[in-house]
Amino acid sequence: MPRQVMPKQDPAERSRNFGEVALGFTPEQAAAEAARCLNCKKRFCVQGCPVEVDIPDFIQLLKAGDPAGAAAKIKEKNSLPAICGRVCPQESQCEKECILAKKGEPIAIGGLERFVADYAAEQAGGTVRPAKALPYRAAIIGAGPAGLTAAADLALQGFDVTIFESLHEAGGVLQYGIPQFRLPKEIVGREVEYIKQLGVKLETSVLVGQTVTVPELLEQGFQTIFIGTGAGLPYFLNVPGENLNGVYSANEFLTRVNLMKAYRFPEYDTPVRIGERVAVVGGGNVAMDAARTSLRLGAKAVYIVYRRSEEELPARYEEIENAKEEGIIFRLLTNPVRIIGDEQGVVQALECIRMELGEPDRSGRRRPVAVPGSEFQFPVDSVIVAIGQGPNPVLLRNTTGLQLNERGYIQADPETLATSIPGVFAGGDIVTGAATVIAAMGAGKKAARRMVEYCKQKYPNG
């Protein structure tokens, strides 16, 4: 039996709406897909999952007609399955290791995980296990996937947990970055609700480092702290014209549209201006999200401008395909050198130079080099810069004694995730640099385990 293909919205249709692109398996499809699983003794698939979801077990429960049991099984390891099922790069994780991948048809583990999580959510609530209360208080800084996971795990262990989040909504990149059409915000909200049901307190609009500092939290009686503040600082190109109107960082553009719901202006108050022709600079998932969002806001022509070739595009294959189907135009081996504005200071054109691939660089990829004299311009109304993010300095500069690595991220022990401040742990993008949702969750999980050990050891009597 072949691998089931998840139905998707038609490209012509979906490129004009914010509804979810991938529609999820039908119950019949899920059953058929589950039936393909060999329930291997050697669980290769599990090794591919950063949080070690018991993949064969949940699939067997699903096969036996117990989706609720399957959901509970996944939740033992993964508190955000509806999200991971949608945005995990499965092709390079669990599905890559599946024994059937050798024949090119791995089990659609992500699709099944999504099916099970969505099913369980519809069946009201899910099971929340009350934990025996322990006399420990933990503060979690940042409500992204790393922080949410650490919070959930600590609450399950009986900790009194408070999350401090600077934005007005929890979710981190899941909330402000990844667009509605890939990850509906209702689903993020539902998962956050689940974590609150575990007894976790969520305090939004608290910028740690400004509103309150890490040492103050320790003084206020939190025995242990997890920092999961992500890699939220947008990088720019440093080319002339970058401060013209119409030049956005992907963070700003996506935040306006996702978090602030500018796509529903004027019903929502925050505006966004994109125009008819948009150039998105970069080739990762963030660039694909910005490009596809631009189309949905009504742009007529959207370009991905990337300095290497198609082979090196860092975005997930699936997202590149989706973007192509929707009509995004790829201008590869092309690098911006200047942004040109009109007399109102609004973007008018992008000047680029053609690139060719030279010798491999340190990352092993062939290094792009400019072709002299090949500059050319094309008219655009907006430029969205999606060339990566770094660590936000606010918390870092206001936390004395917190050691950073040479790239400016928090220095954390790879085994324990302990930082240079006793009792303070860190994980996710703020330690590794921009990575994945599931890697951040894995870090949150690992840290939670260590935080429990730390407290029990340090404060045996509470």
Added chain:
Amino acid sequence: MEIVAKDCLAPRIVRLVVKAPRIAAKAQPGHFVVVRLNDRAERIPLTIADFDRAAGTITLIIQEVGKSTAMINAMEPGQSFADVLGPLGTPYPIEKVGTVVGVAGGLGAAPLYPKVKALYEAGNRVIVILGAQRRELLILMEELRAVSHELIVATDDGSYGEHGLVTVPLRRVLEREKVDEVIAIGPVPMMDACCRITRELNVKTVVSLNAVMVDGTGMCGGCRVTVGGQSKFCCVDGPAFDGLQVDFAELRQRQRYYNAQEREAYQAHQHGMEGCRCRAK
């Protein structure tokens, strides 16, 4: 974040005292907050014009210029903001430098006040130049008088104090005596004009920039301003900057980018809305 007191300082200018104990505990001159009125509202930056740590309150002074500020100014004590985030930005360094001239244009008196108050209490000689278009738009005059050694008032139409722009008394004071620092806060053209004079006379000048913001935490980069040829994030690196280095023309252009949408939202909103009673004046 509940509003505990409200008064109208001038037509369309309202002062709100807001319960925000955590922010009040940390507020320093130069800090601002980002507020969101309700679930559909924008996040907008407002200066902490004053704070009372004991009472756990901060004071905001808001001028109605569009939909969000109109809605905020229509709120009454007992009502609450959905969110107030802060204190944000880098606080203004308060040191004893000697003689300081504070120049406020219109609503600029609100962000200027906590700074000159602190500078005055730190033992500096403080001269304040307060300007507005006309008499009834002068705000915080008595408050500023109480924290300065000299207060000069000017109105564009001559309805109170000197007749003319604040730049006239600014030049006069700078030519009259040695001044160690100027702080100019107000509309961009006013700050630009002040900096032209201080550049000519070579006096250190600090301005407070009001770039368009979204998060206010250094995450979006929308608040970029060019200072000394370098791009800075106004919310994290500022909002105070060396005025002699600021690219004011760029700031003015960036502030205008959403004008069409803002007007649309404002007009749709004004339809059938009363607003604060001070609008009638």
